[in-house]
Amino acid sequence: MNLVIFDDALKHLLRITRIVNSPSGNVLLVGVGGSGKQSLTKLAAFISQHNFFQISLTKTYNDNNLKEDVLELYRQAGPQGKQVTFIMTDAEIKSETFLEAINSMLATGEIPGLIPKDEKDILCLESKTLYQKEMGSAKGIEPSMLELWIFFINRVKDCLHMVLAFSPVGAKFRERAQKFPSLFSQCSIDWFLPWPEDALVAVSHKFLNEFHIDATQEIKSNLESHMGKVHDLVTEVCEIYFQRMRRHVYVTPKSYLSFIDLYKDVYKKKYGGIDVEESNIVKGLERLAEAA
Numbered sequence: 001m002n003l004v005i006f007d008d009a010l011k012h013l014l015r016i017t018r019i020v021n022s023p024s025g026n027v028l029l030v031g032v033g034g035s036g037k038q039s040l041t042k043l044a045a046f047i048s049q050h051n052f053f054q055i056s057l058t059k060t061y062n063d064n065n066l067k068e069d070v071l072e073l074y075r076q077a078g079p080q081g082k083q084v085t086f087i088m089t090d091a092e093i094k095s096e097t098f099l100e101a102i103n104s105m106l107a108t109g110e111i112p113g114l115i116p117k118d119e120k121d122i123l124c125l126e127s128k129t130l131y132q133k134e135m136g137s138a139k140g141i142e143p144s145m146l147e148l149w150i151f152f153i154n155r156v157k158d159c160l161h162m163v164l165a166f167s168p169v170g171a172k173f174r175e176r177a178q179k180f181p182s183l184f185s186q187c188s189i190d191w192f193l194p195w196p197e198d199a200l201v202a203v204s205h206k207f208l209n210e211f212h213i214d215a216t217q218e219i220k221s222n223l224e225s226h227m228g229k230v231h232d233l234v235t236e237v238c239e240i241y242f243q244r245m246r247r248h249v250y251v252t253p254k255s256y257l258s259f260i261d262l263y264k265d266v267y268k269k270k271y272g273g274i275d276v277e278e279s280n281i282v283k284g285l286e287r288l289a290e291a292a
Contacts, residue, residue, distance in 0.1 A: 012192065024157050030166055036192070050085040057092050062094075067101065084161065087163040088165070101114075109157040
């Protein structure tokens with residue numbers, strides 16, 4: 001990943017890392033698209049040495065596929081005792097039933113219909129050794145299946161860390177808060193606010209530093225600062241537009257990255273065009289000199 005870790009991004013990274021390293025640590029990341037929620041979660045999972053999982057969304061992906069994926073995560077977090085970070089974004093929620101399953105998992109640790117009876121017994125027996133080791137049960141006393149099941153669910157809740165990345169834009173965010181309260185009550189909420197100007201300048205410096213611009217370093221630095229100011233100015237104009245026209249236009253960090261890429265493409269084309277014109281003029285002057 002090509003990341004620019006400015007101060008705000010580092011603070012978010014520290015929060016996410018601290019939460020997913022806590023038992024039963026789940027986090028809700030709230031911010032517009034392109035704020036860096038997924039990238040920072042992947043980095044936090046890598047730092048924490050967690051297994052990172054994100055569903056591979058296809059046209060045929062449905063509730064059953066989600067349950068199969070979650071069941072595999074249960075196996076990793078329960079009997080195997082692995083730390084797992086599971087991220088789900090707005091774009092991956094094909095149906096609100098996905099959120100019903102996640103809401104139930106956060107509230108109780110269980111999803112109705114997830115584990116068949118025979119599979120449940122197998123998972124309990126696989127957790128038996130760990131139960132006796134951690135709970136220190138006396139020799140000769142066999143734990144009941146109910147005790148093993150409760151131990152298994154508690155272990156899953158401790159080791160499987162849910163990261164939800166939602167955008168606050170639109171009515172869906174408010175509706176989900178009402179329909180699925182555990183998504184909010186069982187998660188630590190981290191708000192991704194708009195990038196500050198120094199962060200915007202740091203990002204433009206990162207992407208323009210190795211890009212050839214036929215200018216002095218001072219002009220290049222001014223250009224980097226100007227790009228950050230332009231993005232802030234567009235954000236302010238969007239607010240004015242909303243006040244006048246009552247229509248939202250959102251400018252996200254992803255828009256800013258697209259702005260930088262567009263500038264680089266336009267610069268290459270224009271600079272290349274000047275080179276061609278210069279070459280044509282030089283050739284023309286040479287021929288005029290030969291003719292003279």
